[in-house]
Amino acid sequence: xxxxxxxxxxxxxxxxxxxxxxxxxxxxxxxxxxxxxxxxxxxxxxxxxxxxxxxxxxxxxxxxxxxxxxxxxxxxxxxxxxxxxxxxxxxxxxxxxxxxxxxxxxxx
Amino acid sequence: xxxxxxxxxxxxxxxxxxxxxxxxxxxxxxxxxxxxxxxxxxxxxxxxxxxxxxxxxxxxxxxxxxxxxxxxxxxxxxxxxxxxxxxxxxxxxxxxxxxxxxxxxxxxxxxxxxxxxx
Numbered sequence: 232x233x234x235x236x237x238x239x240x241x242x243x244x245x246x247x248x249x250x251x252x253x254x255x256x257x258x259x260x261x262x263x264x265x266x267x268x269x270x271x272x273x274x275x276x277x278x279x280x281x282x283x284x285x286x287x288x289x290x291x292x293x294x295x296x297x298x299x300x301x302x303x304x305x306x307x308x309x310x311x312x313x314x315x316x317x318x319x320x321x322x323x324x325x326x327x328x329x330x331x332x333x334x335x336x337x338x339x
Numbered sequence: 340x341x342x343x344x345x346x347x348x349x350x351x352x353x354x355x356x357x358x359x360x361x362x363x364x365x366x367x368x369x370x371x372x373x374x375x376x377x378x379x380x381x382x383x384x385x386x387x388x389x390x391x392x393x394x395x396x397x398x399x400x401x402x403x404x405x406x407x408x409x410x411x412x413x414x415x416x417x418x419x420x421x422x423x424x425x426x427x428x429x430x431x432x433x434x435x436x437x438x439x440x441x442x443x444x445x446x447x448x449x450x451x452x453x454x455x456x457x
Contacts, residue, residue, distance in 0.1 A: 273449075
């Protein structure tokens with residue numbers, strides 16, 4: 232199975248700053264089938280990015296995804312208070328589908 | 340609007356059983372594969388199981404032989420029968436659906452907590 236490793240584990244930033252989150256796969260992700268989710272306590276995960284770089288419906292353009300093969304990045308250009316959460320990457324190109332362990336973006 | 344509502348979680352002793360349900364609404368249920376994903380305390384998300392349109396199933400190795408997923412299209416509901424539960428099965432269990440063919444899980448329920456403890 233494809234193992235996804237996210238870094239850093241925790242990112243401490245202030246509102247207005249830029250956040251850069253990394254997701255590295257143990258082998259190439261088929262068809263760049265890589266997604267990013269935002270997850271807050273007690274809530275359902277929210278799909279942000281699919282296909283490595285396509286924003287899901289209703290997702291603001293401050294969220295962007297990039298990368299291919301084994302290295303992927305989620306960038307939040309200017310953090311807003313609602314953006315402080317845990318972010319998961321997820322590959323859905325190979326069975327079994329797998330997720331990274333998450334990166335927590337916390338207020339500095 | 341797509342809604343997925345899980346139920347059936349609770350406290351169970353190791354070796355025990357529990358059945359989770361996920362009631363779906365707002366879409367043509369019979370047209371979609373459905374999935375279960377879980378998150379143990381302090382850990383990442385883990386895909387658990389899925390059922391396709393014809394009822395064919397797939398499981399993560401960690402639950403194979405202990406968990407059974409099924410669907411009832413007349414009730415717009417999927418189930419997860421969990422047997423021989425272990426401490427490490429403690430998690431919030433989410434049901435989820437893809438947005439469209441070739442896309443990831445885009446619709447999720449709020450989750451139901453399963454605690455395995457003596």
